[in-house]
Amino acid sequence: MDFAPTEEQRLLRESAAAFVRRHCPREAVRRWDRGGEFPETLHAAMVEAGFPAMVVPAAYGGLGSPMQDCAIVYEELARPSMDIASRLALIAWGAAILGDFASEEMRSAMLPRVARGEAKLSFSLTEPQSGSDAASLRTRARRDGGDWVVSGQKLFSTGAHARDNHIILVARTDPDAPKHKGISLLLVPNDTPGITMRRLDTVGRHIIGLNEIYFDEVRLPGAALIGEANQGWRYVTRHLERERITIAAYNLGCALATLEDAVAYSREREQFGQPIGRFQALAHALADAATEVEAARWLTALAAWRYDQGLPCAREASMAKLHASEMLVRLTTLGMQVLGGHAYTYDHDMQRYWRDARNSTVGGGTSQIQRQLIAREIGL
Structure with a gap:
């Protein structure tokens, strides 16, 4: 059993992280959030980086990348904002449906345009x-x-x-x-x-x-x-596992950013003559949070691996989605507490992580639905 990423996956993560540093600086993301804007220039940069091509089948001008590789990109793109990863996720799910079920005429007309960034x-x-x-x-x-x-x-x-x-x-x-x-x-x-x-x-x-x-x-x-x-419901449910793994991956990305900001603030902020991270109450809370984040990483990785291997993964996908989304809600709530009054201002990103996380346990199948699916998978 090998938990190490391949060299290609390591380079892919580095490339996605470099993309974020170049194209998604904090002040720009805050401006997009305030203005309710996903800039077309950002989408064009994603196309140039080859991200939409990853989720389009190779036969139609894409790369047809495995789910494990896509999950790496979703995670990194979600660090500045889950919405950036969400744009790619929407394209991915749509491309999967078209690739599997559309007529050859529709596939040939649409999918190359999606890979080239001409259509969303x-x-x-x-x-x-x-x-x-x-x-x-x-x-x-x-x-x-x-x-x-x-x-x-x-x-x-x-x-x-x-x-x-x-x-x-x-x-x-x-x-x-x-x-x-x-x-x-x-x-x-x-x-x-x-x-x-x-x-x-x-x-x-x-x-x-x-x-x-x-x-x-x-x-x-x-x-x-x-x-x-009249076959649409079968087409929709064919890709639910992919959707849940995708959501788990970009919830993980947001959680990593939240944890990093909370830890950094805990090191810098001093009260009673020492950094607040030295107080056991906060140190242990953040240690628990780090453990939950790591658990989300491996639940997501396992589900993505099983998906790529063609193995049943309904249980694993629902578990990853359930844990990652609920973990993110807990972590962003903790982050708001760690930053105190500063978290309640737009000078820090914690409030945005917290706001965006509210949808995580609802969108893509509620936590209650995920629990019901998991219960069914274990024989209840």
Whole structure:
């Protein structure tokens, strides 16, 4: 058993870390958070670094990188902000769905553009009435001649407003079928007539942004269908393990940044004649936090390894997502306490880590859903 990264993985981590140092300085990330902006120049730099190409199959102009390599990049990109990693994660999940299920015509048209940075991908599943019970969605796509006509509403659609973005839309195409059977996927450019998008005013995740989307008789060509009609739920669930491993990886990246900032402050801040990190109460709390972070690293690494080996990994992926997300919430709360009043100001990044972490135990499957899945996997 070898826990050491390969030389290629070591160089990949160094490259991703160097990218962050060059393109994501603290003051710039704070400015993007305040302005609710993911700069196109940053996306272009990610393309130049080859990050989107990593998640596109090699047959369509990408690299088809293994999950273990992608997890390294997600972790490093999430250190300045989870939203930076989230942009790549959205592209990755969309590219995986297209690569596995889209027609050859759609794959050939879209995936090389994604690898070159000419198109982005996002995913719209959640609706006002359907959250954890996602298959109860009501957005409807009906046939009209050779076209599809879409009506309905989506909520919490991450990054859907971005320039040159194409939404992978989950819609009901057979209202008479059982709820998991009558669902299809459609590829929808976000500037299609009939789409109205409203940026949500959220507590965190300001850089990537969450959106509410209205579809008012949106007309799409028949070729917008991804794969076969009424097979969409199977397509979505095929890649849930990948999504959970991805979320765990970028939660880990944010946790590492949080821990580093909290430890650095504990060394510098003095009270009662000594650095506050010398007090056992804080030292032990941060030691516990460091242990939890390390546990998240290896849960994520194991899940990613099993995914790459083609082994069952539903249990491991849910465990990694559950632990990493709840650990991040605990750690950012501790970080706020360590920095005290300073944490409550925008002069420090701890408040942003804390705000962004609030979504971690909800998005991508709640902690309660993960526990239910794990319980099922262990035979309960």
